[in-house]
Amino acid sequence: MFLMFFFSQLSFAGAISASNVQIRLTPPVSKTTAMFLTLKNSSDKEVKLKKVSGDLSDNIELHDMIMENNSMKMRAVTEIKIPQKGEVILKSGSLHVMIFDIKKELKENDKHKFKLTFDNGENLEIEASVKDFNK
């Protein structure tokens, strides 16, 4: 059982909550973008994010970026750990949700829903806002 708050950004499901969920607005020709958010774990056991799904795309993956000697490497990861009583921030240049083969053109301030699946059996529905990081 989980509660949905209608604050624009906050969602709860059991131990995990998400906030600041944003999708980067990219040019229409680009079918790839990234989603950033903060995940908090209020339980005293580490929880892992395993999967993200939504209407915007059938191809959503978890990725990490590693900077080595001024060279940027991107790698798909199978899970993202949220430490017990802690948080993980998915952001540019770091862990993020990669969305490709986008099915709808992105427009600033549009909202898109996603479902996050965790290894403890929890699911969390979140809503992301499309943000123009060029402004």
Add this chain to the structure above:
Amino acid sequence: MGARLKDSIKLILSIIILFGLIIFAYQKNMLNAQIDPQNVYFQTASGPKNLKSFNGKIVLLYFGFLSCPDVCPTTMSFISKAFKQLSPEDQKKVEFIFIDLDPKRDTMEKLRGYVEYFNPNFQIFLAEEKSTRPFARFFGVDYREVPLKSNMGYTVDHSTDIVVLGKNGKIIGNIHHGTDSEVGTSIIKDFINSQP
């Protein structure tokens, strides 16, 4: 006596062949190092060009590709903001060139849709890998196709710095990934002022 002579001849021939290979490899390397980036031609949105077309301006070179979901959009966003903060006179003194690292997937049409979205005056350089790779290497930019266990197939790891060329086409510095756009504007202005 005959057997020893044969052995000596074999030995000498092996040494000659070995030397030949070494010289060949060395020359090949030397040729790579001696590439003149000013003469390498690329496709652009307005026909084939090389760096000489931009002599007389400060040139910002950035090496990227379209399927890059985070680094390249961040850099494009940074550079487009930094440009907007320059005066119109200063903007005329600078060119930004996006050099594509993924000619297998990226077409000029898609590149235009992407790069010109950030600024319609930004330039695009597109060429086959055999031209792009030594060009990139000359500017200290490394890149590598990396297969991904992902529907994306592969990504391209690449250096993220923007390389800055002076009016004569020589390297005068670079701008690191993650620089704030206001700082970027002031760095670009410094480069402009350093080149009377």
